[in-house]
């Protein structure tokens with residue numbers, strides 16, 4: 001594994017001596033391979049292939065010595081699905097997989113501690129984590145334990161030259177989305193979280209197999225102060241898992257009232273879609289903030305996005321820039337979303353919803 005020859009003093013983490021730090025620094029890019037349970041199977045979160053693809057592109061720009069390493073650390077038992085998970089990681093861009101194992105890994109605090117102990121042993125250049133519920137929980141714990149910086153919720157990752165060094169340039173919205181800030185991190189690892197569906201996964205197979213290593217962290221001194229007694233799924237919030245949705249039906253201010261918004265939810269349920277809203281709809285109290293699509297909301301990449309009564313402001317459209325097809329229903333033919341859609345219906349949104357629901361119910365979809 002290539003070692004970094006000369007390390008800028010700024011890059012040495014304060015809790016390590018310079019010699020120690022220099023020995024441990026790898027030139028690798030780590031990607032946290034978040035595991036989720038889906039239909040009784042353990043699998044990778046959809047953000048992982050997106051991060052791996054980004055990591056590969058960064059590795060190629062940085063220097064050809066960088067490896068992309070997936071870090072598996074989970075409190076799930078993944079034995080039965082392990083081979084599939086491993087294969088998916090290589091296919092999507094991993095050169096190497098590290099599997100961090102310990103009985104003390106019982107919830108996200110244990111995961112964070114184990115991963116940060118691992119990073120102390122093998123300091124990566126860059127560490128990418130999905131801005132998921134787990135990712136957002138562990139990333140700040142890891143970065144504070146490693147005494148390094150974390151750029152959260154990034155929308156773009158690039159490599160830039162700064163004082164004769166290549167650095168990760170992580171861009172994220174700031175000041176409520178009015179500005180985009182590009183942030184460099186002076187310590188290692190340079191950490192960033194990225195929202196699901198913002199980046200693209202690769203279209204081809206990277207490799208079928210690769211390097212593999214297990215790591216047992218020393219967690220003797222770790223006292224897990226958090227005990228999870230019970231986990232309950234909030235079914236209302238579940239449909240806010242929009243990032244992976246194949247079809248999204250969204251409503252805006254043009255729906256005008258609660259009654260029409262309920263029609264939209266009914267239509268979404270009839271066609272098996274997730275539902276969402278513009279900020280206009282959120283501001284009117286028609287739908288919760290966790291369902292908002294756009295710059296200060298969620299980013300989605302469905303096969304079909306159906307927008308009822310949404311004008312298509314730029315702040316909204318950035319959230320659907322990866323949607324494959326956009327269908328817009330708006331009574332104003334000059335609304336910006338009409339021009340940006342694949343299919344446009346210039347009509348009253350409520351009337352179209354009534355007709356669609358009637359048709360679907362007639363055909364036995366109720």
Ligand SMILES: Cc1cc2nc3c(=O)[nH]c(=O)nc-3n(C[C@H](O)[C@H](O)[C@H](O)COP(=O)(O)OP(=O)(O)OC[C@H]3O[C@@H](n4cnc5c(N)ncnc54)[C@H](O)[C@@H]3O)c2cc1C
Pocket residue numbers: 176177178251252253254255277278279280281292293294295296297298308309310311312313314315316319329330331332335347348349350
């Ligand atoms: C910093 C910043 C961040 C922002 N972030 C976001 C964000 O994350 N997401 C977001 O969505 N917005 C965001 N916004 C707000 C954004 O600029 C728009 O104001 C918002 O998207 C408008 O919501 P809307 O399309 O529902 O409402 P409007 O712009 O009011 O559009 C309503 C549309 O409905 C149509 N309509 C009216 N009546 C009917 C009818 N009967 N049938 C059919 N169509 C009808 C109208 O023609 C119009 O096009 C942000 C703004 C700022 C400044």
